[in-house]
Structures are given as C-alpha cells and as structure tokens.
Amino acid sequence: MTTPLVEIDGDEMTRILWQQIKEKLLLPFVDLKTDYYDLGLPNRIATDDRVTVEAGEAAARLGVAVKCATITPNKKRMEEYPALKRLFPSPNATIRSILGGTIFRTPIPVDFVEPAVRSWQKPITIARHAFGDIYKASEFATTEPGECTLTFRGESGEEKTVTVQKVTGPAVWLGQFNLDDSIRNFARACFRYALDSRQDLWFSAKDTISKTYDGRFRTIFEEEYEACRPEFERLGLRFFYTLIDDAVARVMRSSGGFIWACKNYDGDVMSDMISSAFSSLAMMTSVLVTPDGKYEFEAAHGTVTRHYYRYLKGEKTSTNPVAMIFAWSGALKKRGELDALPELVSFGEALEQACRSTLNSGKMTGDLAAMAKPGFSVTVLNSEEFLDAIAKDLAGILSK
Numbered sequence: 001m002t003t004p005l006v007e008i009d010g011d012e013m014t015r016i017l018w019q020q021i022k023e024k025l026l027l028p029f030v031d032l033k034t035d036y037y038d039l040g041l042p043n044r045i046a047t048d049d050r051v052t053v054e055a056g057e058a059a060a061r062l063g064v065a066v067k068c069a070t071i072t073p074n075k076k077r078m079e080e081y082p083a084l085k086r087l088f089p090s091p092n093a094t095i096r097s098i099l100g101g102t103i104f105r106t107p108i109p110v111d112f113v114e115p116a117v118r119s120w121q122k123p124i125t126i127a128r129h130a131f132g133d134i135y136k137a138s139e140f141a142t143t144e145p146g147e148c149t150l151t152f153r154g155e156s157g158e159e160k161t162v163t164v165q166k167v168t169g170p171a172v173w174l175g176q177f178n179l180d181d182s183i184r185n186f187a188r189a190c191f192r193y194a195l196d197s198r199q200d201l202w203f204s205a206k207d208t209i210s211k212t213y214d215g216r217f218r219t220i221f222e223e224e225y226e227a228c229r230p231e232f233e234r235l236g237l238r239f240f241y242t243l244i245d246d247a248v249a250r251v252m253r254s255s256g257g258f259i260w261a262c263k264n265y266d267g268d269v270m271s272d273m274i275s276s277a278f279s280s281l282a283m284m285t286s287v288l289v290t291p292d293g294k295y296e297f298e299a300a301h302g303t304v305t306r307h308y309y310r311y312l313k314g315e316k317t318s319t320n321p322v323a324m325i326f327a328w329s330g331a332l333k334k335r336g337e338l339d340a341l342p343e344l345v346s347f348g349e350a351l352e353q354a355c356r357s358t359l360n361s362g363k364m365t366g367d368l369a370a371m372a373k374p375g376f377s378v379t380v381l382n383s384e385e386f387l388d389a390i391a392k393d394l395a396g397i398l399s400k
Contacts, residue, residue: 126274132264362379
C-alpha cells in the first residue's frame with residue numbers, strides 16, 4: 001500500500017472482532033498501512049469527542065476510511081461509563097457532517113439463504129439521503145384551539161408565511177427542512193455510484209402530495225441526470241423517477257440488481273426491510289460516498305452489546321463478522337483502485353471470495369445457520385473458528 005487507509009476503531013464485540021479480522025485475515029497477507037483513530041467510547045471521553053472530528057477530517061483528507069461500529073451514548077451509558085459527562089452525538093453523524101455524501105447499503109447474498117421475496121435474484125442497494133427531513137425536524141404539542149403558521153424570515157427582510165392548520169382542540173406539529181446543496185450532493189453521489197457499479201438507478205418520493213418539498217428533490221435529480229445522461233446511455237443504464245408507493249410495488253415484483261435512492265426516512269425503513277428480506281444486517285455492506293469521491297466503509301449493524309457481555313464472562317460467541325470483513329475488503333479495493341494497485345484490488349476480491357466459499361461450504365455462525373434452507377448441511381462455528389476457516393480458504397485462493 002502507498003496511501004494509508006483511515007482506520008476507525010469502535011466498541012464492544014465489534015471491537016474484539018475488528019482486531020481478530022486484522023490478525024487472521026489482513027496482516028498475514030497485506031502490508032497494511034493505516035492512519036488509526038480509536039473511537040471506542042473511553043477514548044472519546046478522554047478526548048471530549050475530539051477524536052471523532054479528527055477521524056472525519058482524516059477521511060476527508062485521505063479519501064478512503066474503514067470504520068468499526070461505535071456506541072452512541074444515552075443515559076444508560078452514562079451509568080455504565082461514569083466519566084461520561086455529556087451525551088456525545090452519533091459518531092456516524094459527526095463524520096457524515098464532515099464528509100457529506102450518501103449511504104449505500106447492499107445485501108451480501110449467499111447460496112443457502114433464499115430471499116423472502118421469491119423474485120429477487122440479485123441484491124438491491126438502498127441509497128439513503130442521510131440529512132434533514134424528520135431527523136432534523138422541530139416539533140411540539142398544543143392543548144387548545146388555535147392556528148399554526150410557518151414563517152421564513154430572509155436576511156433581506158422578506159417574509160413568507162403560510163397557515164399550516166386551524167384546530168379546535170389538542171394537536172401535534174412538525175416542521176422539517178432540507179437544503180438544495182444537500183439534495184444535489186445526494187443526487188450526484190447516487191449517479192456516481194450507479195456509474196461506478198454499472199447499475200440502474202431508481203429514485204422515489206411523493207411529489208403528487210408534497211408538490212414543493214418532494215418536488216424539489218425530483219427536479220434536482222432530473223437536472224443532475226442531464227449531466228450524466230450520455231454516460232448512462234453509453235453504458236446502457238437506466239434512471240427513472242416514480243412515486244414511493246409505486247416504487248415499493250415495482251421493487252417487490254423486480255428481480256433486483258439496481259440502486260433504489262430514497263429520502264432520509266424512506267431509506268432508513270427500506271434498508272432494514274431489504275436487509276432482513278435477504279438475510280440480516282450482519283450480511284449487509286454500508287458505504288458512505290461523497291460527490292467528490294471520498295469513501296467510508298463500515299458494517300450496517302451495531303456493536304453487538306449482548307454478545308460482548310457474554311465475551312467478558314469468558315464465553316465463546318458465534319457473532320457474525322461478514323459485514324465487517326466486507327467493510328475492510330471494500331476499503332482495500334477502493335484504495336487499490338484509486339492508487340492503481342491491482343494487487344490490492346485482487347486481494348480484496350479474494351477476501352470476499354473466501355468468505356463466500358466458507359459460508360457456501362456450510363461453515364457459518366449461528367445466526368445464518370438458523371436461516372439456511374432445508375436440506376443444506378450446516379456446521380455452526382464460534383467467531384474465532386469461523387475466521388480461521390475463512391483464513392484457510394483465503395490462503396488457498398491466494399496460493400493459486
């Protein structure tokens with residue numbers, strides 16, 4: 001390797017597996033160079049969360065990062081970590097605010113798990129616009145009759161006011177927003193990813209109801225598509241817009257193999273639906289892509305707290321590390337691609353091939369064994385045994 005990867009370590013069981021993946025699957029085969037940042041909660045406490053900002057800045061500078069799952073602290077965590085004096089924001093949100101970009105999540109298919117939707121033959125990638133909407137909304141409740149208005153005051157002094165609703169009794173209210181720049185970056189990232197991965201791009205919203213808000217999303221996507229149209233047509237790719245309810249119906253009847261771009265809430269819900277229908281979050285890749293070509297790879301799941309407490313008691317856990325391995329392989333392939341290192345790209349591909357061959361031979365963790373189709377011969381392994389099996393397959397692939 002020439003340019004280092006930004007390595008962002010995390011918490012609990014995923015932190016344990018992170019080190020084991022490096023020891024068993026990476027360091028014996030690759031001259032691994034990383035710019036390391038420890039985002040384990042104890043180090044975030046020690047640095048008053050400055051380390052999270054530093055990790056995001058490093059990802060922006062070096063262009064490719066790989067991240068372990070991290071704790072987003074709540075009040076219960078303050079009891080568990082007495083030194084935690086304030087609730088730090090989500091590390092993912094902090095890093096995303098530095099990088100911008102769009103999250104793309106794709107299931108990792110295996111031969112022995114059949115998708116819940118029988119027509120799906122290829123993975124469906126969800127592109128989620130992880131900014132604004134309900135996640136940045138302001139809301140309140142009222143208890144008496146009255147009228148609610150929405151007002152914008154421009155720096156020029158101009159005001160715009162609309163009546164939201166007049167009510168005769170108790171009510172709840174919600175005001176949300178988005179930014180043209182963020183929507184445009186979302187669109188550009190989606191088109192970039194579609195071209196890079198040679199997949200059709202679908203985009204869905206509800207502009208028949210939300211004519212201004214969702215209508216702005218549609219307009220910006222269509223504007224950005226015009227810049228990409230020649231390349232899409234050259235590659236034989238398709239982009240189209242449809243209403244979110246029509247998109248759901250089309251997706252359920254499709255054979256898969258495309259990118260589905262969704263607004264923030266839609267993407268949040270649909271990514272979980274897609275992952276569970278193919279298998280689970282432990283079998284789903286997640287990559288943040290910025291319009292200017294920065295990448296952050298991670299697993300789609302959390303820190304696996306329940307298994308971590310069992311691990312602390314000395315128990316062997318059968319925790320599925322596949323999505324974490326694919327985060328590393330994705331980052332290595334992208335670093336190799338950007339730095340013109342075909343050997344590094346080939347290693348990332350071999351690592352993914354070793355995971356699939358191990359799984360398809362019947363060796364797997366307990367979560368996948370429970371999903372295996374009838375008649376498939378399964379050997380349930382703990383996490384270390386599973387990683388050892390992958391390492392053996394990887395060595396065999398690399399020796400050919």
